[in-house]
Amino acid sequence: MPPQARLTVDVARLDGAGERLTGEIAAAALDLGAGDGLVEPASGVAYDLRVERIGDELLVRGSAAMEIACVCSRCAESFRMRVAEPGIVAVYPLAGETDFVDLTPELREVMILSFPRYPVCRETCRGLCQRCGANLNRAACRCTARDTDDRWGALDALAAGRKKRTGDAAAGRRAGKRAGNSTNT
Ligand SMILES: [Zn+2]
Ligand SMILES: [Zn+2]
Numbered sequence: 001m002p003p004q005a006r007l008t009v010d011v012a013r014l015d016g017a018g019e020r021l022t023g024e025i026a027a028a029a030l031d032l033g034a035g036d037g038l039v040e041p042a043s044g045v046a047y048d049l050r051v052e053r054i055g056d057e058l059l060v061r062g063s064a065a066m067e068i069a070c071v072c073s074r075c076a077e078s079f080r081m082r083v084a085e086p087g088i089v090a091v092y093p094l095a096g097e098t099d100f101v102d103l104t105p106e107l108r109e110v111m112i113l114s115f116p117r118y119p120v121c122r123e124t125c126r127g128l129c130q131r132c133g134a135n136l137n138r139a140a141c142r143c144t145a146r147d148t149d150d151r152w153g154a155l156d157a158l159a160a161g162r163k164k165r166t167g168d169a170a171a172g173r174r175a176g177k178r179a180g181n182s183t184n185t
Helices: 104-114 143-166 169-184
Strands: 008-010 019-025 039-041 045-054 057-071 078-093 100-102
Touching (some): 045 104
Antiparallel strands (some): 039 057
8 A cells, every 4th residue: 555645533433442543655745855865765764553532532642653863973884773653642622523634743742742852873883083084883093092182181181270370289189199109110
């Protein structure tokens, strides 16, 4: 079955038992492009919903899921993932003249809310080196070790300057102890 463009409920046709609606809506019909280019739809939106008329309201419950293509916000690699909303609950008031209820906007909103704001290809992604741009998931770059040393060097210089200004004896003792440690290791 080809993906549909909209999902509407024919309220007049609903009986007391309600109805189960399953199918797929074309992603293009939902206009899901997040705009930042980090997340793009890679499939239609598959839905599995139960619709019931309760008094003057239409109750909609169920789930929706889709595949998305992402760019990792740390390492810039492309990857795909599945996003799902398992707990859709929506209520639509049914005025006297309501024949159809359009569930398309609800599905659109639910899917957009399920998109990751900062997609990451995996929890342990190391990202790119700030200096040379190397992908640190593949190999450590040459600047890593030196950068680390520089950073500690700068901190040490700062700390030393502060101690000199305050002339604190305790700070002097601590610095002496640390100097001893670093010559040992
Ligand atoms: Zn990554
Ligand atoms: Zn590097």
